[in-house]
Amino acid sequence: MRKNLLLAIFSGLLLWIAWPPTAYTSFLLFVGLVPMLMAIENIIQSPVKQKGRLIFATSFIGFFAWNSLSIYWVYNALKEVGNLIAIPIALIPYSLGPLLMASACWLYYRFRLATSRGIGLIGLVCFWMTYEYLHQSWDLAFPWMTLGNGFAVSHKWIQWYEYTGVYGGTIWIWAINILLFLLYTSLREAQPKAYRQKLVTAFVLVLVLPLGFSLYRYYSFQEQPDPSNVVVVQPNVNPNAKFGTPNQLEIDTLTHLSDSLAQPNTEYFIWPETALAEDIDEDQMRTNSAYAQVKHFLGRYKNGNVITGVSSSKTYEDQRTITASTMPGGLFKDYYNAAVNIENSENIQFYHKSKLVPGAEMIPFSSLSFLRPAFEHLGGAAGSFGSQKDVGVFYSQSGIGADPVICYESIWGDWVARSVRKGAQFIAIITNDGWWENTAGKDQHLAYAKLRAIENRRWICRSANTGISAFINERGDIVQHSAWWVRTALKQDINLNSDFTFYTLHGDYLPKIAMWLSLLGAIWIVYKRVRR
Known part of the structure; x- marks a missing residue:
């Protein structure tokens, strides 16, 4: 189990190194999730009990390392109120995202039990995008760590965001990581050579086609003078x-x-x-x-x-x-x-x-009045700001x-x-x-x-x-x-x-599709569990 924990932490470190504003390391996003997938697979294949809980805990630790190292600066906005308050409040953005990420990994495990590895991995991408969309849509919204944001310093690679938005980047990162993970498992499980060749071909296409299109679009793009x-x-x-x-x-x-x-x-x-x-x-x-x-x-x-x-x-x-x-x-x-x-x-x-900052500009879940004293320490104006819809x-x-x-x-x-x-x-x-x-x-x-x-x-x-x-x-x-x-x-x-781009016209259509697919996946999990 120590090996799986180290793999998860290694995954978090790779994602942190790849994250903005670090330059020239964005490519690590394409491999940063592979160790995490390996750790989850090891747990699934192991004889231990309570696999779901172990997968949740292991993935949470890895993603906590990634999040806390990438957004360590949140503490700086809070330290004026003192460490006794700043540290526990800062733990909310440090840990809330990882909790949702780990929940997506746990759902993947449950879905995997009801389907197969390949379909389960598709479900994992949908569950992950559902978490990302949720995390920009509720009272504790903080979409800072949406995976597609990771290419912000390598914008020449993702000119096709005019069609997909950042969620297209999330899919791209997961697709390449999953293909590399499947290639690794095919070697470990001694699967047929033809299967590995298909994986290699898919990997090259999924990497090169979006990148090539983006570079072409970048260098051929002309602004209309106005x-x-x-x-x-x-x-x-x-x-x-x-x-x-x-x-x-x-x-x-x-x-x-x-x-x-x-x-x-x-x-x-x-x-x-x-x-x-x-x-x-x-x-x-x-x-x-x-x-x-x-x-x-x-x-x-x-x-x-x-x-x-x-x-x-x-x-x-x-x-x-x-x-x-x-x-x-x-x-x-x-x-x-x-x-x-x-x-x-x-x-x-x-x-x-x-889009008000939770705590500093608005009280999350304001109907829960017992939360107000905790958030009133953030800037002295908690909950007092109005907004427009x-x-x-x-x-x-x-x-x-x-x-x-x-x-x-x-x-x-x-x-x-x-x-x-x-x-x-x-x-x-x-x-x-x-x-x-x-x-x-x-x-x-x-x-x-x-x-x-x-x-x-x-x-x-x-x-x-x-x-x-x-x-x-x-x-x-x-x-x-x-x-x-x-x-x-x-x-x-x-x-x-x-002029309007495709994304301008249609907005976040990708995570909305993923949410419906995730709902179907959750229903299938419950159905198979009841059947058993």
């Missing part, structure tokens, strides 16, 4: 201090940096998440001094728009939402992590962040559609695609990655933005408070980027695009 001049700003304000800084001083810095690169024809200025950190009542926005200051700045740019993050709120006379807080005088108030588009007209457009698109006076994506939302491919379907011609990501400090977290977050560019064939204009700000073209190339923890601005002529 230029727009954009400036992104990185003010580099310490996130732990910015909420005590008056908006006037923040805007002075932002406008100075914007002016340093702006042209008369600049159409967009992108400022980062919560760049306007003081609470601004949305219904009183036009009378706010920060708004007047931004409007004065835009007076120098006839076609200019400012897309900026803002800490905003709305006040009601009745409790219209479950997130509204009770205020003196019988009033209710919702707070938002929002984006706003300000232009040279009286029109103001707001977007309220919808649907995506938003900002439209300029000239008709340009921009997709405002706030921080964490950029790892949801289908969410971004929905904005593009509604008319977004480019994607504006505003974020504040300083909470993670100078760790792999900021680099992974930037790399994942490349996937959104490929899926939708849209330019990404990324403004990060403390880094890394960047421009990413429709092929996923980082055309410009800032350094970490530097006050700066970047300027770029981007191309607007109104």
Whole structure:
């Protein structure tokens, strides 16, 4: 059993080495799951009892190693509240994903008992994709470790994500690992040579055809010219201090940096998440001094728009939402992590962040009130943020559609695609990655933005408070980027695009198919068990 545990841990280490932002090691994703499959197979073939429990425990340990090493930086966002709280809370993202991954492996074992090895392995891929889809769809959503994200630093290999999204990458990784595993078992079990030759042929085809198509697509891809001049700003304000800084001083810095690169024809200025950190009542926005200051700045740019993050709120006379807080005088108030588009007209457009960070911005399973004290230690605003149910698109006076994506939302491919379907011609990501400090977290977050560019064939204009700000073209190339923890601005002529990719139109259709197949597999497991 020690051998199987070592195989599982080795699998976790291979996946960690292959994971972004590590460069030149992405190929290890094609072999990283083989040791895990070997360990599971050894347990299945062994005479031990309670095989299902052993498979669950073994796979959990291996996947825990992969997850905790890859997202170690989560702890950095929590340590301000002290180790006694930060460590147990950090264990949630470290261990929750591995628990779901291990559950997929356990279901594979149960399905394998009711079918065969080959069909069971197909079921394993479906169970895994179902876990990934679940983990982006519930209150504890954290799709950071979706397997297809692993190619973010090797974007030339996965240009076909415009058809499949990241779930196509999940299938690709599993398919190659399974073929290598079957080749290994065919040698160990002395199966016929013809069978091994078929496996080798399948392996070559599954590896080469998607890779070859992607490279062809990458080098032959041509953007349709439709230029727009954009400036992104990185003010580099310490996130732990910015909420005590008056908006006037923040805007002075932002406008100075914007002016340093702006042209008369600049159409967009992108400022980062919560760049306007003081609470601004949305219904009183036009009378706010920060708004007047931004409007004065835009007076120098006839076609200019400012897309900026803002800490905003709305006040009601009745409790219209479950997130509204009770205020003196019988009033209710919702707070938002929002984006706003300000232009040279009286029109103001707001977007309220919808994919909220569990614990820090919303209480998971809010009906379970006993969880609230545990999560209230995360940033002091747990559960107080409101959100909107649907995506938003900002439209300029000239008709340009921009997709405002706030921080964490950029790892949801289908969410971004929905904005593009509604008319977004480019994607504006505003974020504040300083909470993670100078760790792999900021680099992974930037790399994942490349996937959104490929899926939708849209330019990404990324403004990060403390880094890394960047421009990413429709092929996923980082055309410009800032350094970490530097006050700066970047300027770029981007191309607007109104065409839809297959993925933009159909979104996450692959995991939805996998979910139905998984349901059929689960029914078959129960049926066979009852029959026995």
